[in-house]
Amino acid sequence: MEKNNLENNEDMCEIFDSHEDVVNRIKHRIPDEAEFTELSEFFKIFGNPTRLKIISLLSIEDLCVCDICEALDLNQTTVSNQLRILRANNIVKYQKEGKMARYSLTDLHIEMIYKVGLEHILE
């Protein structure tokens, strides 16, 4: 793994690079630490069944908090807490309508990720 024998092997099989070359080639082609952190925070949101249920409902239509509670048979605190997390992570947005709050998905990425994931586990 340390020094290898490439310099005196110009005519060696060239299908595979040495491990050292492979490592040097790819380590600069990935996002930086901060982006991985942010991305993992983003995906973490999808890693909870309650939040997925909410996302699933909102991919059908926009809904207020109480409708979400009823459709999922969950208590209001639970839904409200998860909505806060979804909001904080830019996954849902909402609009106040009198004393109600109508929630919707922020953009199509959310729906795409949800649907590709669902497709993956169903096959």
Added chain:
Amino acid sequence: MEKNNLENNEDMCEIFDSHEDVVNRIKHRIPDEAEFTELSEFFKIFGNPTRLKIISLLSIEDLCVCDICEALDLNQTTVSNQLRILRANNIVKYQKEGKMARYSLTDLHIEMIYKVGLEHILE
């Protein structure tokens, strides 16, 4: 939240369905409990920066464990543990080659989800 006043409001504004109707309409159009559990377990895997880094590398090319360790500057135990989790969740597969194990992503869904997520946080 308990019984509402729908029955005596036949002539109410009909642009929006009653909450009761909305709820009944959508609650049957979402996956079942077991599927949400499975899907959340699946997404949970993407919710860790180390695993995302591995997925990111493997989306460039197949790699053995030691190359992953070097490229990410992580200790072997950490990488191996995360690879086990990735394997158990059907996100990577591997192929033994002598004493080495060459890992790759199981299918295109994984790469798609990773890339759509990255796109989402970068905009």
Added chain:
DNA sequence: ATAACATATCACAATATCATGATATGACAA
């Protein structure tokens, strides 16, 4: 003002996840 309702926030115990050290397995070489 008071009540009722929709929603949000706080606090916390139960549970899950993390990275890592110690150790095991299994392959190849000497």
Added chain:
DNA sequence: TTGTCATATCATGATATTGTGATATGTTAT
């Protein structure tokens, strides 16, 4: 067989996340 290398598993303390009860905010109706 003995050693070394690549990889895997186990055990654990530190940390993070969960759902929920208690409570607060803000809106509309009386």
